[in-house]
Amino acid sequence: MLISPNTNLNPRITVDRKDIERVRQYKYLGAWVNEEWDSEQEIKTRIEIARASFTKMKKVLCCRQLNIKLRVRILCCYIWPVVLYGCEAWTIKEDTRRRLDAFEMWCYRRMLRLSWTQKVTNMRVLQRVGMSRKLMQTVKKRKVAYLGHILRNERYQLLQLIMMGKIEEKRRRGRRRKSWLRNIREWTGVTIVEQLFRLASDREEFSKLTANVQ
Structure with missing residues (x-):
């Protein structure tokens, strides 16, 4: 993998006369690493894995016979750890923050069995589950x-x-990455x-x- 602002580089590395394959991304300890060193792909992946886990537990999480506070505790215990795996290494941008907030609200709305056509505000949803936004705060x-x-x-x-450490060089043109x-x-x-x-x-x-x- 090559991490450089210069996109024209194409080095060739050989070991025992065999070329080492260059990759754009790979999975390390369950997390995606890419050449852009961007967390967006990893966050999207974690959200989709957590969404699948939520669907598997839908009968419990969406069961109205169980108290909503108990179901929220189950959510925090079994679903949040899936989406938060490796979050210490993430670089959070505004769009990824919105994505995490949207997933949190998606979970609460499914637990309350609310359709988007009912036009219930996020604030009202949080009041009904007795929670404030926790996912991003935990990150x-x-x-x-x-x-x-x-x-x-x-x-x-x-x-x-x-x-x-600091690199003693002039910063390249363009907006500075977060x-x-x-x-x-x-x-x-x-x-x-x-x-x-x-x-x-x-x-x-x-x-x-x-x-x-x-």
């Missing part, structure tokens, strides 16, 4: 907590080097990277910061 908290975990453990020295670390800076309100790293080294202070992420 934020897990990503922020993961940063602290990395920076406080010596065994992650390579990851620390990658995060703290980075993994920029997500955390926006969510925590700590815009200075060095300050964020100092906070992450203090477990108690960073735990408070993580708990306040909305």
